[in-house]
Amino acid sequence: MSPTIKRVLVANRGEIALRIIRACHEEGLEAVAVYSDADRLSPHVRAADLAVPLGPPPAAQSYLDIAKLIAAAQSAACQAVHPGYGFLSERAPFAEAVAAASLEFIGPPAAAIRTMGDKTEARRRMQQAGVPIVPGTMRPLADHAQARPEAARLGYPVLLKAAAGGGGKGMRLVREEAELEAGFEAAASEALKAFGAGEVYLEKYLERPRHIEIQILADSFGRVVALGERECSIQRRHQKLIEEAPSVAVTPALRRRMSDAATAAAGAVGYLGAGTIEFLLAPSGEFSFLEMNTRLQVEHPVTELVYGVDIVREQLRVAMGQPLRVHAGTLQPRGHAIECRITAEDPFNDFLPATGVVSYLRVPGGPGVRWDGGIEAGNEVTLHYDPLIAKLIVWGETRGVALERMRRALRELTIVGIPSSQAFHLRVMDDPEFQRGDIDVTYLERAGERLLVGEPPAELTRPLAVVAALLAEERRAAAPPPPPAPSAGPPVRPSAWLLAARRDALGQ
Ligand code: ADP
Numbered sequence: 001m002s003p004t005i006k007r008v009l010v011a012n013r014g015e016i017a018l019r020i021i022r023a024c025h026e027e028g029l030e031a032v033a034v035y036s037d038a039d040r041l042s043p044h045v046r047a048a049d050l051a052v053p054l055g056p057p058p059a060a061q062s063y064l065d066i067a068k069l070i071a072a073a074q075s076a077a078c079q080a081v082h083p084g085y086g087f088l089s090e091r092a093p094f095a096e097a098v099a100a101a102s103l104e105f106i107g108p109p110a111a112a113i114r115t116m117g118d119k120t121e122a123r124r125r126m127q128q129a130g131v132p133i134v135p136g137t138m139r140p141l142a143d144h145a146q147a148r149p150e151a152a153r154l155g156y157p158v159l160l161k162a163a164a165g166g167g168g169k170g171m172r173l174v175r176e177e178a179e180l181e182a183g184f185e186a187a188a189s190e191a192l193k194a195f196g197a198g199e200v201y202l203e204k205y206l207e208r209p210r211h212i213e214i215q216i217l218a219d220s221f222g223r224v225v226a227l228g229e230r231e232c233s234i235q236r237r238h239q240k241l242i243e244e245a246p247s248v249a250v251t252p253a254l255r256r257r258m259s260d261a262a263t264a265a266a267g268a269v270g271y272l273g274a275g276t277i278e279f280l281l282a283p284s285g286e287f288s289f290l291e292m293n294t295r296l297q298v299e300h301p302v303t304e305l306v307y308g309v310d311i312v313r314e315q316l317r318v319a320m321g322q323p324l325r326v327h328a329g330t331l332q333p334r335g336h337a338i339e340c341r342i343t344a345e346d347p348f349n350d351f352l353p354a355t356g357v358v359s360y361l362r363v364p365g366g367p368g369v370r371w372d373g374g375i376e377a378g379n380e381v382t383l384h385y386d387p388l389i390a391k392l393i394v395w396g397e398t399r400g401v402a403l404e405r406m407r408r409a410l411r412e413l414t415i416v417g418i419p420s421s422q423a424f425h426l427r428v429m430d431d432p433e434f435q436r437g438d439i440d441v442t443y444l445e446r447a448g449e450r451l452l453v454g455e456p457p458a459e460l461t462r463p464l465a466v467v468a469a470l471l472a473e474e475r476r477a478a479a480p481p482p483p484p485a486p487s488a489g490p491p492v493r494p495s496a497w498l499l500a501a502r503r504d505a506l507g508q
Contacts, residue, residue, distance in 0.1 A: 012084030014374030140199035162191030168238030226259035248437035347424035
């Protein structure tokens with residue numbers, strides 16, 4: 001029997017909570033937000049029909065507290081829970097707790113989350129399903145002594161990876177045997193700290209692959225549909241910064257082969273809803289399974305723009321027991337989309353996370369521009385959560401048009417109060433290698449020095465100077481009037497500073 005869903009608890013925060021609330025409203029559903037004390041003034045709280053406080057800011061006491069979230073869903077009379085990404089979205093015990101409370105989990109069955117969450121088990125299942133995997137071990141390794149013959153068999157360099165891994169944590173590149181013992185200890189202890197599980201395994205380290213992933217959707221009528229690929233090779237420390245769709249490296253024939261592998265992978269674990277199969281694509285054109293993300297991904301909008309599909313609404317429909325609205329036979333990518341993750345990090349200071357109050361925010365707009373943001377002027381960015389401020393996504397008829405549009409949109413964006421990664425993105429858009437699509441996962445390692453030297457570009461700092469001057473003028477105007485001057489002075493005029501800043505902004 002199809003579940004009746006009228007009200008959804010959105011168990012997340014920031015831009016993705018707002019994204020899901022919007023989809024609920026378009027689908028005719030009510031949305032209930034949750035928020036920690038640090039997020040009282042966040043836009044997602046106001047956008048929801050109801051909002052339930054979770055308590056103190058640390059995630060362990062708010063967005064990661066399963067009991068509090070279930071209690072919130074029950075107190076607000078929800079029938080379903082959408083986990084978003086991050087936080088509890090890939091924790092099987094959360095999906096089970098939601099089901100045990102007679103609520104619908106908007107995601108795959110807990111068993112699929114569990115299988116894919118263990119990277120070695122996922123590799124075994126994919127191999128059985130005939131999906132090509134990165135060469136490596138199929139079980140976790142007991143210690144570095146056990147790793148030694150396996151690494152020799154694979155041939156150096158090898159990558160030690162956490163079986164429970166995610167977010168690039170618990171991963172160590174080992175270039176030669178002498179580095180193996182230290183690498184093993186480092187990967188295992190980092191994994192234990194991050195995931196509470198220290199198991200590590202080995203993969204062959206592929207030289208200069210691209211990260212290409214396939215978005216899939218599956219419904220309860222047995223249909224699994226692939227929505228093409230995303231190119232996610234612009235990464236820093238194995239974390240994505242820029243994504244695009246389609247990839248310049250993927251031909252229609254390769255897309256078909258990767259899509260077939262992705263649908264086979266999803267079918268093998270009885271998948272339901274939205275998920276992503278990540279692959280590494282070698283320069284030879286061979287692709288191999290990396291991992292599956294059993295949730296909505298940060299970069300889903302680029303796929304939405306080139307396929308004209310609302311992935312979050314499809315997730316809601318699947319949870320309501322309805323068939324997917326998309327049909328595999330009719331799906332063709334149209335045009336090109338690029339996403340830049342705008343984070344509160346200083347790219348000119350080794351991406352140091354920044355905190356503080358955003359005193360002014362001018363959001364880009366116009367044709368082909370989408371802003372999936374989670375904060376507005378007046379909000380504070382803290383160290384409690386990840387540093388994503390917003391995703392800036394553009395669409396254009398061709399990759400060239402999309403690139404130009406991204407440059408234009410990045411120049412329109414003005415954030416005052418905290419440093420952001422905006423200038424980094426503009427530098428990448430201006431980089432000839434990126435423009436040629438000549439990229440792989442080591443791009444930033446190689447191009448970083450060229451991109452991140454010197455000062456942020458003047459085209460970004462000039463508007464900042466103007467806004468700072470205007471804000472100062474506003475504050476001055478709001479201040480109590482000074483005591484009357486003993487004699488009549490000259491007429492009131494804008495300050496010389498403001499005029500100078502304006503002249504500067506106009507490039508005069
Ligand atoms: P996580 O789950 O921690 O995000 P992934 O397995 O998804 O880790 O890998 C993240 C990134 O690390 C990949 O996109 C790629 O850049 C790099 N990587 C992972 N495995 C390999 C490999 N075998 N060879 C080369 N690079 C790899």
